Amino acid sequence: MFPVRLRALRQGRGLSLPGLAKELNKVMSKAEDRKNTGHQIGSWERGVNTPSYIEVVKLADYFNVSLDFLIGRDYDDFEIEDIFASNSRLRFNGKTLNKGDRNAVYGMIKGYLRAKYPPRDDEEQDPDQVTLPLE
Secondary structure (H helix, E strand, O other), X not given: OXXXXXXXXXXXXXXXXXXXXXXXXXXXXXXXXXXXXXXXXXXXXXXXXXXXXXXXXHHHHHHOOOHHHHHOOOOOOOOHHHHHHOOOOOEEOOEEOOHHHHHHHHHHHHHHHHHHOOOOOOOOOOOOOOOOOOO
16 A cells, blocks of 8 residues: 555655655755665555655655555544544644634534434433543
8 A cells, every 4th residue: 555655645746756756855864864766766656665664754744644644554433532532633624623623523523413313211321421621
């Protein structure tokens, strides 16, 4: 999956292999880091060679994606409470949600689901649980 995602990210930016190498060389972390080449990146995209962890981090930073995304890890099942409780920055339509926004959106989702799927009489209900602690 890494080769496919790397190629898609590179082509999405309209970069050639040497062009991406040049961009990565601009963001090298230390002077002693080896310079990237177009040939090297092409071998990563073909799956012939595997980049080092340092190279993968540089790629993720350059493309502003997570390491999980870059290496092909997908998450198909999310618990919404976990997302809202995390310290991750949440955005919607380019706007970052502050603490108040997060609480409000979480409350709306929870209210919607309570109305759509009311608890059965035999299920325990916790009337005190209204908000999710986000700190």
